[in-house]
């Protein structure tokens with residue numbers, strides 16, 4: 001959801017990273033990353049393979065610790081099982097013979113929180129029903145998940161992430177393996193969730209183009225470094241050449257942006 005600059009200043013950050021460094025197995029993956037994400041913001045996380053996009057999500061989920069710097073999420077340090085965060089992990093297409101129903105998969109979003117398994121309750125069922133409706137999945141709620149399309153399975157993962165009424169959504173490559181129409185549908189869904197719930201979303205993607213009409217800002221990671229701003233501020237030849245520390249050309253064609261000169 002687009003928020004104007006004046007509103008943004010007045011809002012409390014949902015995420016704040018201050019000079020964060022991550023080292024794994026002796027390698028620096030993220031180096032001196034500072035940023036804030038505001039309430040209701042829709043931000044794309046871009047960067048080449050291995051740039052640290054998933055690592056950043058793991059930091060926010062409290063699964064790994066920074067080697068330097070500090071992180072605040074919703075006013076607190078990161079911690080595992082934070083119900084203020086809804087997480088949709090990178091997902092592979094499920095096996096066709098998987099017998100679980102779509103609504104059962106969504107219900108996993110409550111496991112580990114207050115309404116874990118073994119708590120079959122009206123409240124639990126109604127939360128699942130609401131989430132299915134919000135992502136447009138009610139009509140396939142009883143279908144075996146393995147028989148659903150990639151886009152339908154992605155809707156279920158988003159529904160699962162919404163169950164605890166989070167303030168922050170972390171979506172790891174929800175557009176992977178989707179055709180252009182399905183990409184647009186998922187982006188429109190996330191945009192509408194940000195708007196209607198005032199929830200912030202960080203969405204990892206390899207391509208900014210399906211997101212251009214909806215995102216507020218882009219966080220671009222490369223070489224352990226980061227830069228954040230509007231798509232035009234970040235995805236231009238000068239900024240990306242500085243970030244990659246090697247020549248990069250951004251080409252505009254047919255209303256799309258293409259980054260040339262690096263592996264993306």
Ligand SMILES: Nc1ncnc2c1ncn2[C@@H]1O[C@H](COP(=O)(O)OP(=O)(O)OP(=O)(O)O)[C@@H](O)[C@H]1O
Nearest residue numbers: 024025027029047048049050051052053054055056
């Ligand atoms: N536990 C670990 N120990 C050592 N290195 C790791 C560990 N986890 C990740 N890495 C390395 O950190 C780097 C960043 O990985 P990450 O998965 O965050 O990248 P990414 O930007 O999400 O990549 P992709 O687009 O390919 O999914 C990679 O080089 C990866 O090999």
